[in-house]
Amino acid sequence: xxxxxxxxxxxxxxxxxxxxxxxxxxxxxxxxxxxxxxxxxxxxxxxxxxxxxxxxxxxxxxxxxxxxxxxxxxxxxxxxxxxxxxxxxxxxxxxxxxxxxxxxxxxxxxxxxxxxxxxxxxxxxxxxxxxxxxxxxxxxxxxxxxxxxxxxxxxxxxxxxxxxxxxxxxxxxxxxxxxxxxxxxxxxxxxx
Numbered sequence: 001x002x003x004x005x006x007x008x009x010x011x012x013x014x015x016x017x018x019x020x021x022x023x024x025x026x027x028x029x030x031x032x033x034x035x036x037x038x039x040x041x042x043x044x045x046x047x048x049x050x051x052x053x054x055x056x057x058x059x060x061x062x063x064x065x066x067x068x069x070x071x072x073x074x075x076x077x078x079x080x081x082x083x084x085x086x087x088x089x090x091x092x093x094x095x096x097x098x099x100x101x102x103x104x105x106x107x108x109x110x111x112x113x114x115x116x117x118x119x120x121x122x123x124x125x126x127x128x129x130x131x132x133x134x135x136x137x138x139x140x141x142x143x144x145x146x147x148x149x150x151x152x153x154x155x156x157x158x159x160x161x162x163x164x165x166x167x168x169x170x171x172x173x174x175x176x177x178x179x180x181x182x183x184x185x186x187x188x189x190x191x192x
Contacts, residue, residue: 007033008053008126013043013069014087015061023056023087026115032126040064044072047079053129054122059088059100059108070103080104083125085118087111155188 010032012023020036027034035050037043041064043055055073059066066086073079086100089111100108107121162181 007031008129009033009035009050010122010126011035011037011043011046011050011052011055011057013037013040013055013061013066014058015039016058019058026118027122030119030122030126032122040066040069040072043069047073047076047082052079052082054125055082055084056118056122057084057086057105059086059096067099067103070100070105074104085109085121085125087113152188155184159184159188 008031010027012020012034014020014023014036015038017038020038024034024036032053035046035052037046040061043057046052057066057069061069066088070084070086073082073084083106084104086097086105086108088096088100088108097108106125109118159181162177162184166175166177166181
């Protein structure tokens with residue numbers, strides 16, 4: 001799993017090793033960890049074991065093309081939210097772009113593309129991912145604090161009941177109930 005302190009992971013999927021190396025070079029210096037996959041099948045395996053902020057996916061690959069890979073990604077509950085940017089060497093065929101968007105892509109870039117444009121797009125998605133991770137961590141802290149406050153409330157209710165009982169009792173019984181109430185109050189204070 002990827003936490004809020006670790007860099008965002010970007011999955012690079014292309015059947016050509018030189019394209020994967022070029023993408024890694026373009027993204028160098030960004031606060032990302034790149035993971036390369038040379039097929040749709042390998043990409044799906046990577047998505048089973050890691051969480052990714054973004055997927056850069058070649059549209060045209062042998063065996064399982066990028067469109068089919070994207071459909072598999074979007075069918076899985078765990079990965080359906082991961083944004084996909086399609087990269088393709090195909091001519092500016094609007095039909096392919098529409099196919100990419102229909103498969104779940106958030107963007108579609110035709111090679112050769114401007115590396116600075118790709119870096120800017122990756123930066124935006126990584127920033128969104130980072131903010132989402134931070135919100136999830138803050139949400140977890142709020143839930144933990146609410147649980148602590150509920151426990152403190154239970155301890156305060158217990159102490160109140162004991163003190164009411166001590167008022168009604170006399171002698172040693174009253175003293176024992178006051179001591180129990182003091183212990184319950186100390187427990188409540190520890191939870192605050």
